[in-house]
């Protein structure tokens with residue numbers, strides 16, 4: 102089997118959890134400090150050796166294409182003003198080929214992945230979901246690729262979540278665990294509260310063999326009335342071993358408001374230009390919080 106060089110980033114969701122800001126702006130373009138969330142994902146893919154990315158978009162997502170397009174005027178201006186650091190920042194994504202395809206109906210994550218089947222062809226590939234940002238020394242996807250290369254079977258990134266959160270995720274039920282790696286028995290999408298087979302949740306990083314498309318093409322609607330990627334992986338697991346791997350690093354859920362705010366603060370604290378003033382501000386804020394009368 103070939104190495105992992107292609108990745109799918111689904112970005113067709115409506116972003117209803119962030120209305121009204123997502124009425125005219127894709128949720129993938131919401132900034133964490135000074136970069137759109139989707140750029141963190143694209144950078145993780147680049148740093149993991151991905152050469153081609155296909156972004157599955159939908160209506161109202163044009164800003165994503167504009168963002169990753171060359172901006173000749175802006176580049177010229179930055180060169181003229183000798184702002185080479187800023188130039189560097191806007192050019193990182195040029196290290197990868199980005200392609201686009203539209204999901205014409207919002208039928209779910211599984212269907213969005215299926216829309217990219219012709220681009221992937223007959224080779225194993227990666228999927229990165231935009232709601233999960235991973236901050237780690239070795240990029241999250243790169244950790245999965247290293248594991249994939251050991252036995253060339255599909256492998257899904259997971260992380261521990263507390264029991265009261267399992268109903269929000271795809272959850273694994275595993276047969277064996279060795280270090281960070283699990284041999285998976287079952288994948289369950291969004292189990293009802295109290296019924297999850299474990300606390301290990303899928304966190305939006307996948308390496309899949311192309312056989313997944315055979316199942317996605319005939320997958321029936323699952324949780325939430327949508328065609329679920331997790332259900333197709335469960336079918337794939339019946340004909341090929343599928344593994345899970347506990348990714349090392351901090352994982353941020355930018356798909357919901359509190360997680361988005363936490364991510365913004367924590368990632369700002371990792372930055373040399375912001376750490377000191379932000380820490381000072383947070384201390385002052387916390388020591389005055391009881392005196393504040395915010396309604």
Ligand code: G1P
Nearest residue numbers: 232233270271302303304305331
């Ligand atoms: C999707 C997947 C789910 C996974 C989650 C991670 O759900 O279907 O299995 O645990 O992403 O973020 P969504 O958040 O799109 O509902």
